[in-house]
Amino acid sequence: MGRVTRRQFLRSTGAAVASVALGDRLVDWAFAQEAPVTVGAVYPLTGALARIGAAIRNAIELAVDIVNNPYPDLNLPLARTAGLPRLGGRRLRVVWGDTRGDPATGRAEADRLVEREGAVALIGSYQSAVTATASLAAEARGIPFLNPESSSPRLTERGFKWFFRTGPHDITFTRIMFDMVEDLKRRGARISRVAILAEDSEFGATAAGIAKGFAQSRGYTVTAMELYTSPPSSLTAELLRIRASNPDFVIGANYLVDAVLITRTLKEMRWFPQGFMVHAGFTTVPDYLNAVGRDGYYFLARAPWALGIARRKPLVARVNELYRRKHGADMDEVAARAFTGMLTLADAINRAGSTAPAAIQKALRETNIPGAQLIMPWKGIQFDEKGQNRHATGVMVQILDGEYKVVWPFDVAEAELVWPAPPWDRR
């Protein structure tokens, strides 16, 4: 930054004159147009997960808008200022890579965003299997990779130096389920037997293994553990076997298509356990209830977030309002996680005061965002040595009267947990 060229001089003076006439924002704008800081976002924008990709995109764009423009009344990182203050108010720009839900494409897109688009950090990629490969590209190049929403615990067990995850993983999620059951037992419920029903790829098989481990270490009997390939043509054999094993509750890790079939098969068999808890995105998608109607009631799901916590956190309602004004729908939990991830990354880039990857990596390690500045029900964001946010946790929601209600932890619940679920003939 030595010599001032004539062009820079003219631009600065021009901007100064303009600022007198039109106010400060234009200066910021003039500088900001010069060199935005580029972050690459690697997500499934087309293909089977396009719908989720679109929600994530909306959330990330809202986060970037909050960083780039002043929102003086929002208590979020970088909301009050315009752009990144420690980088001279430079704006944030997101370039998108489409994984199409495919691990190999995800990695290629991550490479492309760094190489051709000049991304200084990456965010992505929703599915654990794709996050695994896309973050490999970042690790190989020494570029920070922030993952807001993949839940496979293995991702932070790889010894990566450039990988950070803000959201909870399946171990945390499973702990939430068992903690809730412990609370129920303290209230007098008799629960000791659990069955597991999961799809057999990375997501389901990993979640099933963790559930089994938790159950055994906490003294529950695992009565059955059944894996199937999605999409299934039938789940009758699986559910007959589970029913015959007589569990008190069932833990599921299933995709939306599977969930519809599970619900219908349970109804056909006229059987429902005391509780059916799922690890799944399907609880967030309105398609599920559209397809199964009232038959979908009483399912429980772990969620890192639910709009219902807005009662306790007014900030959530405010951000959701902005989101809805922009995109015409309420935020869902994936959107909330992606939003939080993007703000965390922006916060680190700002504190780094530089776009050098190593500086951003160092700033990420030093991240300390208090819970009050988050739309999540967490104590805050601080990464452990593996890059996992040590405060990431979640809530349990139950489908009651066609809505997803937070029912646990009991002290933040917005509705009373229904346990045991009523049998089919009394619904």
Place this chain on the structure above:
Amino acid sequence: MTELVWQAAVSGVVLGLVYALVALGLSLIWGVMDVVNLAHAEYLMLAMYATYWLWALGRVDPALAVPVVVPVFFGLGWLTYQALVRRIVRAPLAAQIFATFGLLFILRYGAFAAFGPNVYGVWRPGEGTVLVLGVPVAASKVTAGLVSLAAFGLLAAFLRYTKTGKALQAAAQNREVALALGIPVDRMYALSWGLGIATAALAGVFLIPFYQVSPTIGDAFLLLAFASVVLGGFGRVDGALVGGLCIGLLENLLGTLVSPTFKFLFVFAAFVAMLLVRPQGLLGDVGR
């Protein structure tokens, strides 16, 4: 234990009838003209969408959608033959595979483009279960099973007792001789495509009350339909029925008793064993 076995067997039979209905059209087309239609399950998927949209937009009950959806898909099958399959009837096997595989992609991603990746299902509040030999089975599944039996019966009667049906069989048995006898083989082929796709649509209409639809849903059924045809026997329409029933029973019985995780291992082990021991299938004739 016996109750569990009984329950698995009864639901296996009902499931098998559904698989058989899906496989019926595949078997017909395969048998008549020796073309393997890899896009078969995509027509099933499209028919499920059609029935779903009739229900969602027009409040048409799925059962009442039959007179609309099935004829439309008959036409679609006919059209597919005229536009694509006619050109590959006598082409090498590889060309046939590429053509129908390409068709699969066009239909599947066409559905993605048109309907998005969302999952749709028909939900009827009054949907009940009925007792079949003491086992509760969804009423819609029982209906689908009965429709499957009726479709097999009607098709068999058509092939055996009508002039057109006999002509269709002649075209299947020997193209040249049939031509020499004045049978319009080309039209017979088109007819078999029309009928084959129409039965796939029939399966779709009766699947949608208990099975959800998304663009990739064909994957759940295509391999099982192939296995049904091969297991039951090439070149015989009732082979698909026997094959479908075998698969439904194997899947449910061994899945429930041994391990659901390996249920398709059992099914495809039986499939491979059949290819080794009796390649013509359970009902197939040697040297067809």
